[in-house]
Amino acid sequence: xxxxxxxxxxxxxxxxxxxxxxxxxxxxxxxxxxxxxxxxxxxxxxxxxxxxxxxxxxxxxxxxxxxxxxxxxxxxxxxxxxxxxxxxxxxxxxxxxxxxxxxxxxxxxxxxxxxxxxxxxxxxxxxxxxxxxxxxxxxxxxxxxxxxxxxxxxxxxxxxxxxxxxxxxxxxxxxxxxxxxxxxxxxxxxxxxxxxxxxxxxxxxxxxxxxxxxxxxxxxxxxxxxxxxxxxxxxxxxxxxxxxxxxxxxxxxxxxxxxxxxxxxxxxxxxxxxxxxxxxxxxxxxxxxxxxxxxxxxxxxxxxxxxxxxxxxxxxxxxxxxxxxxxxxxxxxxxxxxxxxxxxxxxxxxxxxxxxxxxxxxxxxxxxxxxxxxxxxxxxxxxxxxxxxxxxxxxxxxxxxxxxxxxxxxxxxxxxxxxxxxxxxxxxxxxxxxxxxxxxxxxxxxxxxxxxxxxxxxxxxx
Amino acid sequence: xxxxxxxxxxxxxxxxxxxxxxxxxxxxxxxxxxxxxxxxxxxxxxxxxxxxxxxxxxxxxxxxxxxxxxxxxxxxxxxxxxxxxxxxxxxxxxxxxxxxxxxxxxxxxxxxxxxxxxxxxxxxxxxxxxxxxxxxxxxxxxxxxxxxxxxxxxxxxxxxxxxxxxxxxxxxxxxxxxxxxxxxxxxxxxxxxxxxxxxxxxxxxxxxxxxxxxxxxxxxxxxxxxxxxxxxxxxxxxxxxxxxxxxxxxxxxxxxxxxxxxxxxxxxxxxxxxxxxxxxxxxxxxxxxxxxxxxxxxxxxxxxxxxxxxxxxxxxxxxxxxxxxxxxxxxxxxxxxxxxxxxxxxxxxxxx
Ligand SMILES: Cc1ncc(C[n+]2csc(CCOP(=O)(O)OP(=O)(O)O)c2C)c(N)n1
Ligand SMILES: [Mg+2]
Numbered sequence: 001x002x003x004x005x006x007x008x009x010x011x012x013x014x015x016x017x018x019x020x021x022x023x024x025x026x027x028x029x030x031x032x033x034x035x036x037x038x039x040x041x042x043x044x045x046x047x048x049x050x051x052x053x054x055x056x057x058x059x060x061x062x063x064x065x066x067x068x069x070x071x072x073x074x075x076x077x078x079x080x081x082x083x084x085x086x087x088x089x090x091x092x093x094x095x096x097x098x099x100x101x102x103x104x105x106x107x108x109x110x111x112x113x114x115x116x117x118x119x120x121x122x123x124x125x126x127x128x129x130x131x132x133x134x135x136x137x138x139x140x141x142x143x144x145x146x147x148x149x150x151x152x153x154x155x156x157x158x159x160x161x162x163x164x165x166x167x168x169x170x171x172x173x174x175x176x177x178x179x180x181x182x183x184x185x186x187x188x189x190x191x192x193x194x195x196x197x198x199x200x201x202x203x204x205x206x207x208x209x210x211x212x213x214x215x216x217x218x219x220x221x222x223x224x225x226x227x228x229x230x231x232x233x234x235x236x237x238x239x240x241x242x243x244x245x246x247x248x249x250x251x252x253x254x255x256x257x258x259x260x261x262x263x264x265x266x267x268x269x270x271x272x273x274x275x276x277x278x279x280x281x282x283x284x285x286x287x288x289x290x291x292x293x294x295x296x297x298x299x300x301x302x303x304x305x306x307x308x309x310x311x312x313x314x315x316x317x318x319x320x321x322x323x324x325x326x327x328x329x330x331x332x333x334x335x336x337x338x339x340x341x342x343x344x345x346x347x348x349x350x351x352x353x354x355x356x357x358x359x360x361x362x363x364x365x366x367x368x369x370x371x372x373x374x375x376x377x378x379x380x381x382x383x384x385x386x387x388x389x390x391x392x393x394x395x396x397x398x399x400x401x402x403x404x405x406x407x408x409x410x411x412x413x414x415x416x417x418x419x420x421x422x423x424x425x426x427x428x429x430x431x432x433x434x435x436x437x438x439x440x441x442x443x444x445x446x447x448x449x450x451x452x453x454x455x456x457x458x459x460x461x462x
Numbered sequence: 463x464x465x466x467x468x469x470x471x472x473x474x475x476x477x478x479x480x481x482x483x484x485x486x487x488x489x490x491x492x493x494x495x496x497x498x499x500x501x502x503x504x505x506x507x508x509x510x511x512x513x514x515x516x517x518x519x520x521x522x523x524x525x526x527x528x529x530x531x532x533x534x535x536x537x538x539x540x541x542x543x544x545x546x547x548x549x550x551x552x553x554x555x556x557x558x559x560x561x562x563x564x565x566x567x568x569x570x571x572x573x574x575x576x577x578x579x580x581x582x583x584x585x586x587x588x589x590x591x592x593x594x595x596x597x598x599x600x601x602x603x604x605x606x607x608x609x610x611x612x613x614x615x616x617x618x619x620x621x622x623x624x625x626x627x628x629x630x631x632x633x634x635x636x637x638x639x640x641x642x643x644x645x646x647x648x649x650x651x652x653x654x655x656x657x658x659x660x661x662x663x664x665x666x667x668x669x670x671x672x673x674x675x676x677x678x679x680x681x682x683x684x685x686x687x688x689x690x691x692x693x694x695x696x697x698x699x700x701x702x703x704x705x706x707x708x709x710x711x712x713x714x715x716x717x718x719x720x721x722x723x724x725x726x727x728x729x730x731x732x733x734x735x736x737x738x739x740x741x742x743x744x745x746x747x748x749x750x751x752x753x754x755x756x757x758x759x760x761x762x763x764x765x766x767x768x769x770x771x772x773x774x775x776x777x778x779x780x781x782x783x784x785x786x787x788x789x790x791x792x793x794x795x796x797x798x799x800x801x802x803x804x805x806x807x808x809x810x811x812x813x814x
Contacts, residue, residue, distance in 0.1 A: 006524070006525060007524075008521070008523070008524025008525065009523070009524055009525070009526050010524075010739060010740040011739065011740045012526065012529040012530065032513075032514075032517060033517070033734075033755070043740060043742065044740050044741065044742040044743075045742060045743070046736070046739075046740070046741075048524075049517070049520065051517045051518060051520075051521050070524075070525075070526060071525055071526065161626065187626065192653065193649075193652060193653065193656070195649040195652065195653065197615065197645065197646045197649055198615050198618075198646050198649025198650050198652070198653060199615075199649070199653065200615070201612060201614070201615020201616050201618070201619060201646055201649075201650065202615055202616075202618045202619035202622050202650065202653060203619060204615075204616055204619060205556075205604070205615065205616035205617060205618060205619020205620045205621075205622065205623070206619040206620070206622045206623045206626065207619070208604055208616065208619070208620065209554070209604075209619070209620050209623035209624075210623070211622075211623050211626060211627075228609060228612065229612065229615065229616075232608075232609050232612065233607070233609070233612055233616055237597075237605070238811050238812065238813070238814065239590055239811045239812055240587055240590060240591040240595035240597075240605075240606075241586075241587050241591060241595070241596070241597040241605070241606075241811075242585070242586065242587035242588030242589070242590050242591065242811060243588070243810065243811035244586075244587070244597050244598070244599055245597045245599065245604070245605070246814045277812050278812055278813065280813070301814035302813045302814055
């Protein structure tokens with residue numbers, strides 16, 4: 001059967017090109033891989049190779065012709081023994097029929113609108129129901145709570161292991177993994193060389209195979225070297241595989257400013273990771289949430305970025321004494337109910353809100369404080385429901401101002417509760433500077449309680 | 463450098479150097495066994511299928527049916543087919559974006575692969591991955607990765623999982639001469655050697671990373687030596703001769719499977735086509751390409767043996783070619799007419 005050779009495209013955007021020259025002439029025998037002709041665009045030259053075997057029956061477009069449209073038949077190949085004349089006369093070919101079925105992109109572009117993401121209702125989540133009445137509460141540091149969460153999950157599932165720098169023999173750079181090596185041995189508590197890019201990739205590969213790695217970064221500043229695997233290898237693979245290859249992994253470690261450690265050890269990455277579809281991003285404040293959320297993160301079939309804070313590690317909170325204390329990812333917690341203004345924060349940002357609320361109470365301003373707990377997916381419903389009640393919102397984070405998490409909160413509150421707002425949302429963030437070392441400057445660079453109080457007074461017009 | 467003229471050469475560390483421990487030296491293999499008739503036949507069929515599939519992909523790209531980047535494997539077929547001939551069920555495979563050949567060699571369906579190239583719902587990733595991103599848990603093929611070098615750490619992690627589970631499988635990790643200069647490759651070598659992970663690193667040295675020749679990018683162009691400072695043994699292999707590939711692959715996999723840790727194979731190979739479809743090809747001469755095709759083609763080598771040594775009739779070879787074409791044409795037909803993904807797919811498979 002004769003086969004049309006079509007003018008090929010060098011790229012999806014190419015519409016026409018020059019048929020520079022023919023390297024075969026009519027009557028030549030052709031076998032697959034033979035170079036038939038050369039075509040040119042302003043960008044590149046490409047050779048047209050034969051895919052089929054036969055004889056070059058006729059040339060439809062001469063060498064040297066400019067502006068040949070993509071998919072125009074340029075020659076005809078006849079099968080062996082076929083008459084070239086007949087072949088040229090009957091150019092109905094497999095290749096031609098394939099071309100006719102080319103997708104819409106090649107034809108006139110149609111107007112395409114992406115379907116909107118399904119809207120959500122504004123129902124506040126009630127975190128108070130998480131702890132059954134009568135449960136004993138045990139004072140626990142955030143550090144111990146995190147360790148207990150890992151130990152419990154490692155006991156429950158042999159696929160869970162932890163890897164990172166100094167996690168085993170040294171017992172953790174910040175002692176979060178204390179005792180785990182002794183309990184679980186070196187195969188499940190793996191000391192790595194200082195090689196974030198490499199061990200993050202290894203952990204993601206192990207997760208593809210069905211293990212459940214917990215990767216500890218000594219701090220998230222160093223995860224910059226591994227961010228390619230967190231985003232390109234962990235977050236995107238489920239989508240790129242059409243749902244086949246999930247990546248159950250937790251990336252955890254201290255994030256944000258500690259004290260006086262300078263610009264390279266103080267970055268808050270909440271906004272960075274929260275930008276990425278395919279990731280969940282958790283940033284707890286209390287020890288109870290740290291434990292319950294870390295256990296949920298380890299069980300989660302998706303990659304979870306779990307942002308801790310060095311300053312909070314030593315703080316003590318009541319933790320419910322339960323065999324299976326889990327906090328759901330993606331649900332905020334009303335830390336303090338109130339009626340006059342909604343304060344929203346997460347992680348260490350909560351400390352500013354709590355102190356400000358105590359001061360403001362003296363002035364008769366009743367603050368509702370919402371701890372987001374999870375940055376992505378964000379429980380905006382609980383925030384919106386609160387703002388509908390208070391009519392005012394102040395959002396607080398330690399991260400940089402531009403494109404911050406609080407910018408996201410403000411924009412979503414505006415979109416969902418514009419008619420309820422009695423004042424613009426105010427954001428209190430870290431300053432737009434690399435973290436300085438000097439004590440006085442560092443203090444200035446971070447948010448402070450006074451700023452939160454002033455913001456609340458502004459939105460309540462006091 | 464005449465690739466096909468090289469015999470498999472084992473790199474043993476220089477005596478007296480730190481890497482000269484028994485761990486890093488393997489015996490020098492100057493020759494390799496011939497294939498049986500059945501093996502030659504199998505190799506021919508497998509390589510031919512990849513060649514025809516890639517030719518068809520190139521053609522369909524030219525017709526606008528395939529978009530974006532499309533990296534063809536033509537010329538390199540003996541590498542993955544030879545390695546697969548020596549592998550065992552359960553061994554994992556992972557590679558970069560030049561992945562069509564690896565998928566076919568792993569037994570993935572030509573229809574599913576080609577339909578992914580055309581972005582259709584019947585593609586392995588339901589049209590959401592494209593040429594560079596396909597996976598098959600069933601066939602132990604773990605992608606399909608677009609970040610040069612990323613697959614080396616990820617593949618080391620597959621080996622880590624085998625080690626963790628005491629599973630005798632080996633992870634086969636393919637990457638290019640360009641990727642071999644990525645830092646994470648050496649991070650992975652270090653950990654694989656430190657923990658004795660069952661990983662075989664296969665450097666597909668096709669002499670170019672896009673337009674950059676090996677000599678312009680690499681201070682050490684003998685990639686088999688790249689693991690010496692970690693005591694990882696390596697060999698340079700004529701990657702155009704499937705007999706050499708299979709034999710070296712078997713040695714490497716045996717080493718990794720027996721708990722001795724990773725092994726490096728530098729496959730000296732060549733890609734005939736451009737880096738991706740729109741490649742101005744100014745960095746090499748046509749003669750160079752032509753010479754490789756004529757003198758070292760991996761498929762022609764096997765074909766010559768089938769005819770001369772095994773006395774296979776022309777007709778039988780023609781029938782094999784016709785069969786490969788039929789499979790590819792059927793895949794093309796499917797990939798052309800299969801519908802695009804439902805628009806609802808935009809929001810699926812983001813989280814589990
Ligand atoms: C991290 C990264 N940098 C750059 C690129 C762009 N890029 C894609 S392929 C390639 C060349 C790689 O060559 P090589 O590793 O030799 O593989 P080959 O294409 O020859 O198979 C480059 C630079 C990329 N995809 N990822
Ligand atoms: Mg290369």
